[in-house]
Amino acid sequence: MALHIVNRSPYRSSALRDCLNTMAEGDALLLIEDGVYAASASAQAGAMPAGTYCLGADADARGVSVSDAIARIDDARWVALCVEHTPVVSWF
Amino acid sequence: MKFSLVVYSAPHAGEAAASALRFARAVVDQGHELYRVFFYADGVHHGSALAAPPQDEQDLLTPWQELRQANDVDLVVCIAAAQRRGVLSHSEAERLERPAANLADGFELGGLGQLADATAQSDRVVTFGGQ
Amino acid sequence: MSTHTLALCRQAPYGSALAREGLEAVLAAAAMDQAPDVLFLGDGVFQLTADQAPQEIGQKSLYRNLQALPMFGVERIYVCRQSLADRGISTESIAVPGIEVELVTDPGALLARYQHVLSF
Numbered sequence: 001m002a003l004h005i006v007n008r009s010p011y012r013s014s015a016l017r018d019c020l021n022t023m024a025e026g027d028a029l030l031l032i033e034d035g036v037y038a039a040s041a042s043a044q045a046g047a048m049p050a051g052t053y054c055l056g057a058d059a060d061a062r063g064v065s066v067s068d069a070i071a072r073i074d075d076a077r078w079v080a081l082c083v084e085h086t087p088v089v090s091w092f
Numbered sequence: 093m094k095f096s097l098v099v100y101s102a103p104h105a106g107e108a109a110a111s112a113l114r115f116a117r118a119v120v121d122q123g124h125e126l127y128r129v130f131f132y133a134d135g136v137h138h139g140s141a142l143a144a145p146p147q148d149e150q151d152l153l154t155p156w157q158e159l160r161q162a163n164d165v166d167l168v169v170c171i172a173a174a175q176r177r178g179v180l181s182h183s184e185a186e187r188l189e190r191p192a193a194n195l196a197d198g199f200e201l202g203g204l205g206q207l208a209d210a211t212a213q214s215d216r217v218v219t220f221g222g223q
Numbered sequence: 224m225s226t227h228t229l230a231l232c233r234q235a236p237y238g239s240a241l242a243r244e245g246l247e248a249v250l251a252a253a254a255m256d257q258a259p260d261v262l263f264l265g266d267g268v269f270q271l272t273a274d275q276a277p278q279e280i281g282q283k284s285l286y287r288n289l290q291a292l293p294m295f296g297v298e299r300i301y302v303c304r305q306s307l308a309d310r311g312i313s314t315e316s317i318a319v320p321g322i323e324v325e326l327v328t329d330p331g332a333l334l335a336r337y338q339h340v341l342s343f
Contacts, residue, residue, distance in 0.1 A: 002334055007108060007222055015222075018233065018265045021305065024331030033107045033222075057114075058107075075118035082216050083093055083124075087340040089231065092100075092108070092222030098341065100241060133244050173244060204251035207341075211228045212257065217339045221241070 001026045003085035007033035007092050010043070015091040023049065028085055030078065031070075032058050041067040053081065095119045096128045096210035099135035100221040103152035104145060109138065112220040113155055120163050128166035128210045129156070131199075132173055135220075139169035139179045141196035157198040168202040169195065228252075228259040229337040232267035236285040237277055242270055245343025246288045253295035259341070261292075264303040264330055267343075268310060271302065271317040271324075286319075293321035301327045 004023055008015040016038055023029065028051045031039045039054035048070060056072040059065075066072050073081070082088050097116060101108035112129070119126050131138045143153060159165050169179060174195075175188065181201050185193035195201065211217050230249050234242040249261055263271060275286045292300070300319070304326040307314060317324060327333050334340055 002331075002340075005218075007111070014265055018306075022264070022330045022334065024329075024335055027331065033111060075114050076122055078115065079118045079122045079124065082095070082218060086216070087229070087334060087337050088216055088218050089334060089340040090219040090221060090342045091233075092342065132248070133241050172247065204248050205255055207248060208252040208255055208257045211259075211339045211341065214339075217228075217341065219342050221342060 001028065001085050003028045003030060003081050003088045005030045005032060005088065005090045006035040006038070007090070009034040010038040019089075019091040020049070027051065028053065028081060030073075030081060031055070036062060036064050036066070039066045039070045040064045043067070053077075093215045094125045094127050094213065096130065096214040096217050097126070098130045098132060098207065098210075098217060098219040099138065100133040100219065102134040102137040103143065104149075105134065106222060108220045108222050109135070109152055110150060113152060115218065115220070116159060116165070117155075120159065126159070126163055126165045127214050128168055128206065130207045130210055131167070131169045132207065134177070136169045136174040136177050136179045139167070139174065139196055139199040140194050142194045153196055157196065160198045166206075167199045168206045169199050170207070171201040171203055174201060227337060228339040228341060229334065230259045230261045231334075231340050231342045232261060232263050232270065233265040234343060235266040235269040236275065237280065237282055241343050242267070243285055243288065246270075246285065248341070248343065249297065250288065250291060250295055253292070253297050256296070258295065258297050260299075260301065260337070261297065262301040262303065262327065262330065262333060264306050268302060268306045268312060268317070271319065272312065273316065273318075289319050290321070292319070297322070299323045299325055301325050301333060303330050304328050
């Protein structure tokens with residue numbers, strides 16, 4: 001199963017949309033940098049799939065309150081997600 | 093597990109450069125091997141020794157050099173992308189008749205073959221892009 | 224990079240240097256007999272349109288780099304069918320001489336075949 005990493009705001013870029021259109025059942029999604037705006041509890045970007053994670057440091061930096069449905073993770077867990085999944089696919 | 097990173101973003105242009113550094117540190121901290129970081133496209137600016145950010149802003153040069161020192165990580169700057177953008181070793185500056193060289197200690201210029209080799213040698217390759 | 228690697232090309236030509244540098248990375252790997260497979264998706268499909276004439280904006284034709292792919296042993300590219308449809312590009316208009324275009328309806332299933340995906 002793949003890990004997809006999205007670092008762009010869903011309101012500015014097609015990165016998240018392209019990623020969601022490509023994701024297979026069971027793939028994981030990690031939102032980092034401006035990608036975390038899609039993880040906000042008040043996001044209008046639509047529901048994220050099961051298995052969505054968000055870098056806590058990037059959310060905190062932006063004052064984004066992460067939706068309960070999305071797992072906040074740290075850098076160590078980020079590395080672990082990469083170990084657990086293959087391939088790792090970046091969308092920017 | 094053996095990791096390599098590919099970095100397309102220039103330091104101080106966006107967050108991706110800082111993300112790559114954080115991830116690289118986390119890889120090493122978790123006990124994995126960081127085999128190579130390949131700086132490509134605008135990422136080649138990482139190899140400039142001349143960046144002088146203000147004291148209260150993040151240094152995105154020394155930490156990479158320290159990672160290399162402590163963990164023997166290859167820091168490869170793509171030579172073709174670097175020539176275009178003016179990141180030159182002494183020998184390249186001489187060969188191309190440019191007035192100065194700026195490739196930082198710890199970084200080496202290399203061809204795209206080093207990227208192909210990194211994918212062949214590594215269990216995981218993670219790319220960092222976007223401005 | 225070889226066939227356990229997929230190059231995922233998502234940038235339109237000329238507006239982003241990464242479109243050109245992505246193709247250069249593919250060509251360089253192919254020249255060393257380590258050609259990755261290549262998937263054009265999203266705005267990356269704009270790289271495949273004919274009639275590119277970037278001389279007046281001071282750039283070299285990226286389409287010419289594409290035409291070089293078969294010389295280095297890349298004789299098939301994957302193209303996302305939905306990305307073409309979203310942009311009103313007909314499948315007939317993206318022919319590259321010497322290259323077989325394989326339209327992909329499920330890019331997620333394609334990605335799953337590879338150990339590494341290099342995004343460009």
